[in-house]
Amino acid sequence: MSKQSDVLATDFLVKIAEEFGTPVYIYHAEKIKTQYEKLQKAFHKSDTRFFYACKALTNINILKYINSLGCGLDTVSIQEVQLGLKAGFDPKNIIFTPNCVDLQEIIAAKDLGVIINIDNISILEQFGNQFGDSYPISIRLNPHIMAGGNFKISTGHVDSKFGISIHQMRHIERIVKSTKLKVTGLHMHTGSEIKDVDVFLRGVEIMFEMAANFPDLQSIDLGSGFKVAYQLGDPETDIDLLGKKLTEAFNKFCTKNERPLQLWFEPGKFLVSQCGYFVVKANVIKQTTATVFVGVNSGFNHLIRPMFYDAFHLIRNISNPKGTERIYTVVGNICETDTFGWDRKINEVREGDFLVFYNAGAYGFEMSSNFNSRLKPAEVLVKDGKPQLIRRRDVLEDLLKNQIELA
Ligand SMILES: *Cc1c(COP(=O)(O)O)cnc(C)c1O
Numbered sequence: 001m002s003k004q005s006d007v008l009a010t011d012f013l014v015k016i017a018e019e020f021g022t023p024v025y026i027y028h029a030e031k032i033k034t035q036y037e038k039l040q041k042a043f044h045k046s047d048t049r050f051f052y053a054c055k056a057l058t059n060i061n062i063l064k065y066i067n068s069l070g071c072g073l074d075t076v077s078i079q080e081v082q083l084g085l086k087a088g089f090d091p092k093n094i095i096f097t098p099n100c101v102d103l104q105e106i107i108a109a110k111d112l113g114v115i116i117n118i119d120n121i122s123i124l125e126q127f128g129n130q131f132g133d134s135y136p137i138s139i140r141l142n143p144h145i146m147a148g149g150n151f152k153i154s155t156g157h158v159d160s161k162f163g164i165s166i167h168q169m170r171h172i173e174r175i176v177k178s179t180k181l182k183v184t185g186l187h188m189h190t191g192s193e194i195k196d197v198d199v200f201l202r203g204v205e206i207m208f209e210m211a212a213n214f215p216d217l218q219s220i221d222l223g224s225g226f227k228v229a230y231q232l233g234d235p236e237t238d239i240d241l242l243g244k245k246l247t248e249a250f251n252k253f254c255t256k257n258e259r260p261l262q263l264w265f266e267p268g269k270f271l272v273s274q275c276g277y278f279v280v281k282a283n284v285i286k287q288t289t290a291t292v293f294v295g296v297n298s299g300f301n302h303l304i305r306p307m308f309y310d311a312f313h314l315i316r317n318i319s320n321p322k323g324t325e326r327i328y329t330v331v332g333n334i335c336e337t338d339t340f341g342w343d344r345k346i347n348e349v350r351e352g353d354f355l356v357f358y359n360a361g362a363y364g365f366e367m368s369s370n371f372n373s374r375l376k377p378a379e380v381l382v383k384d385g386k387p388q389l390i391r392r393r394d395v396l397e398d399l400l401k402n403q404i405e406l407a
Contacts (some may be wrong), residue, residue, distance in 0.1 A: 128179025189223025276361025299332025
C-alpha cells in the first residue's frame, strides 16, 4: 500500500458516502498524478512516453485529467478512441491497439488520425493492400513470454490470441515489402501484474532483434503489466529499477545502432488502481453455523475482480475504525455466489456501517454491469480536496432506456 499522505482519510470517505450515497466509486485525482510522476522520474534518462491504457477507467473527467498531465492514451476500441478525442487528446497522442476487430474499425481509426497497432497477418495484408505507404502503422508482436499474475490476464504465451508471433517475421516482411507498408512502431504487451523486471528486459531484447527488419522504426512499445500492491507487503514492479535497467539497455541499443528510437509504455492499472475507493454499506450481519457474513449493498455486478481474477482487495470498516477486530466473510447481495473476501479481519461491523475496498480505480466501475437489474454505482472525483459527482447513480429508467416494449 501507499504511504499515508497518498491515501484519502477514512473519515473523509465516510463524509463522501453520506453525501453521495452508496455504493460509490471515489477517485483521487492527485494520486494519478503521483503515479504518473513516478513513471516519468524512473525513465527521465531515456526518450520515453506513456499512454494511459484507458480500458481500466474511462470516465471522461479521468481522461481529461490524464490529458492535462501530458500523458497519451492507449485505446482498444473505436469508442475509446472517440472518448479520448472528446476528452481533448490529440489524435497523435492516441494509440489504437485493438484485437480481432474488422478492417472497417481500423479504417475508422485511421480516418481519425490515431496511431494504429495491427495485431494479425490478415488485417496487416488488407491494410497494406489498401493504403500502402500512405499511413504508417505499428505492429503488435507476440514475443511468447509467459508472464503476469493470472492466466486470464496473461497475453504473451504461445496460445494467446494477441499479437503476431515473432516466428512469423518472414511472413510479416513479405507483406511489408510487397505492399510498401511503412512500419514505424513495434509493440508488445505480455500481460498484467508482472513483478519481475527481467521480463521487461527479455521483452525489449526481443524487440531489438526484430527492429533490424524495420528501417522506418521510430518507437518500441512495451505495453504494460506494471504490478501495484493490493495489500501491505505485496510485491510491486520496482519502477525505479525497471527505469534504470531499461534505460541502460535502450540507450545502448540506440547509440550502438545509431537509431534514435522512442520507448513507449501503456500503463493502466499503475496509473489508476490506487486512486480508487469503492465504498459500500453493510446491509446485514449474518451468522451461520460456520461463518459470520457481512452482506453489503453491492456485488460482483459492481466489482468483479475478486470473483473473476481471484483478486484481493483490502476491505476496511470506515464507520468503526477503532472497533474490535473480528473475522468476517464479505459477500454481495446478488443471487449468485459473490464473495468479496473470505475470512477477513475487520473492525467490528454493525449493520449500516460503511466498508471501503481499496485499489478500486482500475477495472472496477469499468467492468460493472446491471446483473440482477441492479443499478450501477455513482462515481465521485476528489480534486484539490473537493469531492464532485462525475456520474450519477443509475435509476430504474436506465435499465429500460434501450429496451423496446412491443405492443
Ligand atoms: C490492458 C492493456 C494495457 C494495460 O494493462 P495494465 O495491466 O492495466 O497496466 C496496456 N496495453 C494494452 C494493449 C492493453 O490491452
